[in-house]
Amino acid sequence: xxxxxFVLRNAGLLATLAGPAPRTGPAQRDLAIRERGALAxxxxxxxxxxxxxxxxxxxxxxxxxxxxxxxxxxxxxxxVDAHTxxxxxxxxxxxxxxxxxxxxxxxxxxxxGGIVRSVDATRAAxxxxxxxxxxxxxxxxxxxxxxTAEVKSGYGLSTESELRSLEAIxxxxxxxxxxxxxxxxxxxEIPVEHRGDRERYVRIxxxxxxxxxxxxxxxxxADVFCEQGVFTVEESRRILVAAREHGLSLRIHADELAHTGxxxxxxxxxxxxxxxxxxxxxxxxxxxxxxxxxxxLLPSAxxxxxxxxxxxxxxxxxxxxxxxxxxxxxxxGGLSPSLxxxxxxxxxxxxxxxxxxxxxxxxxxxxxxxxxxDAGSLEVGKxxxxxxxxxxxxxxxxxxxxxxxxxxxxEGRVVVRDGRRAA
Amino acid sequence: xxxxxFVLRNAGLLATLAGPAPRTGPAQRDLAIRERGALAxxxxxxxxxxxxxxxxxxxxxxxxxxxxxxxxxxxxxxxVDAHTxxxxxxxxxxxxxxxxxxxxxxxxxxxxGGIVRSVDATRAAxxxxxxxxxxxxxxxxxxxxxxTAEVKSGYGLSTESELRSLEAIxxxxxxxxxxxxxxxxxxxEIPVEHRGDRERYVRIxxxxxxxxxxxxxxxxxADVFCEQGVFTVEESRRILVAAREHGLSLRIHADELAHTGxxxxxxxxxxxxxxxxxxxxxxxxxxxxxxxxxxxLLPSAxxxxxxxxxxxxxxxxxxxxxxxxxxxxxxxGGLSPSLxxxxxxxxxxxxxxxxxxxxxxxxxxxxxxxxxxDAGSLEVGKxxxxxxxxxxxxxxxxxxxxxxxxxxxxEGRVVVRDGRRAA
Numbered sequence: 001x002x003x004x005x006f007v008l009r010n011a012g013l014l015a016t017l018a019g020p021a022p023r024t025g026p027a028q029r030d031l032a033i034r035e036r037g038a039l040a041x042x043x044x045x046x047x048x049x050x051x052x053x054x055x056x057x058x059x060x061x062x063x064x065x066x067x068x069x070x071x072x073x074x075x076x077x078x079x080v081d082a083h084t085x086x087x088x089x090x091x092x093x094x095x096x097x098x099x100x101x102x103x104x105x106x107x108x109x110x111x112x113g114g115i116v117r118s119v120d121a122t123r124a125a126x127x128x129x130x131x132x133x134x135x136x137x138x139x140x141x142x143x144x145x146x147x148t149a150e151v152k153s154g155y156g157l158s159t160e161s162e163l164r165s166l167e168a169i170x171x172x173x174x175x176x177x178x179x180x181x182x183x184x185x186x187x188x189e190i191p192v193e194h195r196g197d198r199e200r201y202v203r204i205x206x207x208x209x210x211x212x213x214x215x216x217x218x219x220x221x222a223d224v225f226c227e228q229g230v231f232t233v234e235e236s237r238r239i240l241v242a243a244r245e246h247g248l249s250l251r252i253h254a255d256e257l258a259h260t261g262x263x264x265x266x267x268x269x270x271x272x273x274x275x276x277x278x279x280x281x282x283x284x285x286x287x288x289x290x291x292x293x294x295x296x297l298l299p300s301a302x303x304x305x306x307x308x309x310x311x312x313x314x315x316x317x318x319x320x321x322x323x324x325x326x327x328x329x330x331x332x333g334g335l336s337p338s339l340x341x342x343x344x345x346x347x348x349x350x351x352x353x354x355x356x357x358x359x360x361x362x363x364x365x366x367x368x369x370x371x372x373x374d375a376g377s378l379e380v381g382k383x384x385x386x387x388x389x390x391x392x393x394x395x396x397x398x399x400x401x402x403x404x405x406x407x408x409x410x411e412g413r414v415v416v417r418d419g420r421r422a423a
Numbered sequence: 424x425x426x427x428x429f430v431l432r433n434a435g436l437l438a439t440l441a442g443p444a445p446r447t448g449p450a451q452r453d454l455a456i457r458e459r460g461a462l463a464x465x466x467x468x469x470x471x472x473x474x475x476x477x478x479x480x481x482x483x484x485x486x487x488x489x490x491x492x493x494x495x496x497x498x499x500x501x502x503v504d505a506h507t508x509x510x511x512x513x514x515x516x517x518x519x520x521x522x523x524x525x526x527x528x529x530x531x532x533x534x535x536g537g538i539v540r541s542v543d544a545t546r547a548a549x550x551x552x553x554x555x556x557x558x559x560x561x562x563x564x565x566x567x568x569x570x571t572a573e574v575k576s577g578y579g580l581s582t583e584s585e586l587r588s589l590e591a592i593x594x595x596x597x598x599x600x601x602x603x604x605x606x607x608x609x610x611x612e613i614p615v616e617h618r619g620d621r622e623r624y625v626r627i628x629x630x631x632x633x634x635x636x637x638x639x640x641x642x643x644x645a646d647v648f649c650e651q652g653v654f655t656v657e658e659s660r661r662i663l664v665a666a667r668e669h670g671l672s673l674r675i676h677a678d679e680l681a682h683t684g685x686x687x688x689x690x691x692x693x694x695x696x697x698x699x700x701x702x703x704x705x706x707x708x709x710x711x712x713x714x715x716x717x718x719x720l721l722p723s724a725x726x727x728x729x730x731x732x733x734x735x736x737x738x739x740x741x742x743x744x745x746x747x748x749x750x751x752x753x754x755x756g757g758l759s760p761s762l763x764x765x766x767x768x769x770x771x772x773x774x775x776x777x778x779x780x781x782x783x784x785x786x787x788x789x790x791x792x793x794x795x796x797d798a799g800s801l802e803v804g805k806x807x808x809x810x811x812x813x814x815x816x817x818x819x820x821x822x823x824x825x826x827x828x829x830x831x832x833x834e835g836r837v838v839v840r841d842g843r844r845a846a
Contacts, residue, residue: 029524093818101452101776144824300823304771338824348727353524395516400723400823401567401761419842 001060004040006412012072012392017377022322022367041384044411078147078385080365083326086137090121122155130168147385154188166218184219214246267291289320298328299345313350325360424483427463429835435495435815440800445745445790464807467834501570501808503788506749509560513544545578553591570808577608589641607642637669690714712743721751722768736773748783
């Protein structure tokens with residue numbers, strides 16, 4: 001008998017996602033579904049997955065064990081959000097409303113809007129206020145089923161403020177159930193005070209910020225916004241190579257607004273992930289497939305920014321690139337922290353199947369963050385992070401507006417009950 | 424002093440929508456917002472709207488009066504959903520999943536899928552089972568802020584089954600807080616048994632169904648699916664003229680998949696509304712503007728059906744056509760009953776401003792259904808139907824996934840509290 005302090009019984013459908021990680025090509029449709037399944041955990045890790053009818057014989061429950069009855073509903077792995085910008089102060093709601101009413105980016109920028117405003121507010125915020133803001137956003141994400149989330153810095157853009165942002169992410173993570181993967185994104189934008197000498201800012205990133213972030217162990221990843229008007233491919237390469245030399249893993253904002261070669265760069269450097277990829281080239285995708293780089297797509301971002309197209313997700317899957325979907329929650333129009341909504345847009349605007357989209361927010365999301373040994377599927381040894389839906393149908397995940405999530409379990413503890421944070 | 428049995432206090436922002444109905448052109452942006460507002464009702468109707476600071480002096484509360492404290496949050500009129508198909512039995516989720524996995528409409532139809540399946544299931548259902556299904560769907564809608572909803576028949580397609588569907592809608596409405604506007608849509612499709620002789624089905628509609636629906640008082644509106652492959656403009660005209668002669672008001676599914684002239688027909692016949700209009704012509708829109716016909720757009724439908732474009736909402740507003748947005752909730756891919764999601768797609772895919780979209784799901788929705796004397800705005804004499812958001816920002820309505828609705832009041836009673844049906 002297997003000892004357990006957590007048991008989930010009576011899952012009408014258990015989408016375990018067991019098997020190869022990441023999933024590529026036709027395998028991305030394989031959810032490794034077990035009908036009428038059960039799952040047990042001990043000390044936060046999965047110790048047993050099997051038919052519900054075998055659970056009594058197989059398990060020895062410890063005193064005080066937690067029992068969750070799924071009542072025939074579908075159960076899926078906790079969602080993994082591999083791309084968020086939720087470490088910021090202030091908001092830019094008025095700009096979003098002005099944009100909807102017809103104002104252009106230029107008009108908004110000329111009136112002091114855009115990322116600059118988030119940088120001003122974030123630089124002015126104390127570490128505790130920032131940590132509170134991050135934790136409040138993690139709360140929203142957890143209620144929507146996200147149990148692992150990447151959080152980027154990138155609204156500090158000075159050594160002191162970037163370090164404070166990463167410290168705030170660490171503080172928020174320490175007190176929050178969501179497992180946080182911190183990413184250093186000092187290369188999010190050239191700050192206003194360095195626009196006359198961008199080389200100077202690249203040198204600060206390479207010589208000062210990256211070494212200090214690495215020394216303090218504040219980030220798992222470094223990221224660069226490689227795009228026309230932001231960082232060139234050559235600058236991005238210098239920054240990322242420096243980060244790699246300091247032991248950071250790599251991810252890249254690539255080919256979001258135009259093709260710049262970011263996908264090729266991601267493959268060349270062995271990045272875990274290239275993100276956005278709306279305008280990635282076929283050659284870039286082939287290079288990513290060969291390198292095993294995950295395509296982390298952000299359909300909600302393309303939707304809310306009204307981009308002229310969506311990333312070519314089908315072409316990626318056919319090319320053998322593993323596709324993950326993330327929320328891109330951010331203050332400038334990344335309005336939805338919901339991975340079910342990312343799935344919805346992934347399905348109905350990008351042409352993913354429901355199965356591919358679910359894999360993209362679980363197992364392939366975990367691979368994007370390099371945490372597939374701990375998260376992304378329901379297999380023995382991984383964290384007991386899972387979502388119980390309100391009914392037996394996975395399709396409910398894309399019924400926008402109708403809450404699909406009933407219970408969220410994080411490391412064997414019920415953290416969301418009936419759609420609300422458990423006490 | 425004004426006697427009241429319901430008072431809403433401390434609205435940070437009260438979007439009253441007071442003023443002209445419908446709103447057209449630039450006026451569609453005018454929400455008639457009152458900051459720090461309050462509202463009182465008696466016997467289900469609004470009796471007073473004013474500054475929160477004046478409420479104590481102006482109002483005399485009856486014993487046992489209901490008091491709602493908005494705690495500074497935004498308050499908007501209850502949403503009016505002017506286009507739903509929620510009277511059906513069975514579901515077609517497997518088809519939707521097959522479509523996402525690449526199956527074509529033809530493949531699905533050839534394997535017995537499509538509307539035919541909903542007709543088979545609906546014909547087989549008893550009136551009580553159908554009424555239960557309608558009521559369960561109204562529950563979902565109410566929790567999302569919808570307090571008035573049109574519900575169509577149209578999955579019966581025989582005199583007996585269409586009458587039973589309308590009877591089920593009446594039964595559901597009688598026991599549910601949502602105000603239901605019933606629409607006869609016998610002309611939803613040519614049923615399989617009449618495909619060899621469509622003229623025969625048109626005669627049944629005109630000579631048998633419409634007179635009987637009118638005689639029994641089962642519908643306020645008649646509707647026709649005027650589209651290539653369904654009903655021609657000439658057939659639609661005959662059906663709608665007959666309905667008008669029997670005292671029914673008119674609405675039309677027009678120009679959804681191609682331009683057929685449905686918008687022009689709606690204007691010609693003085694229909695309250697033409698719906699979908701993805702491919703409406705400029706001439707059709709001009710005719711609608713002259714006739715005062717409301718354009719009821721269904722952005723969620725275009726999204727979920729992956730149509731090649733969205734209705735030209737901006738052109739409509741510029742032409743002087745009042746724009747409403749509705750959910751098109753239905754079994755064949757109308758997956759979201761959420762009017763906040765219709766607003767979201769209306770804003771970010773159709774280019775409406777947040778204000779225009781909010782008017783489109785409240786006042787202009789009411790005009791689409793001809794119920795603007797009772798619903799759609801917070802003005803003295805109308806029903807006390809309103810939605811209290813979770814915070815002060817209207818933008819929260821388009822943050823998909825994050826529940827925006829805290830409290831729903833229907834005719835002066837709290838029917839949804841903290842996002843859940845009140846006991």
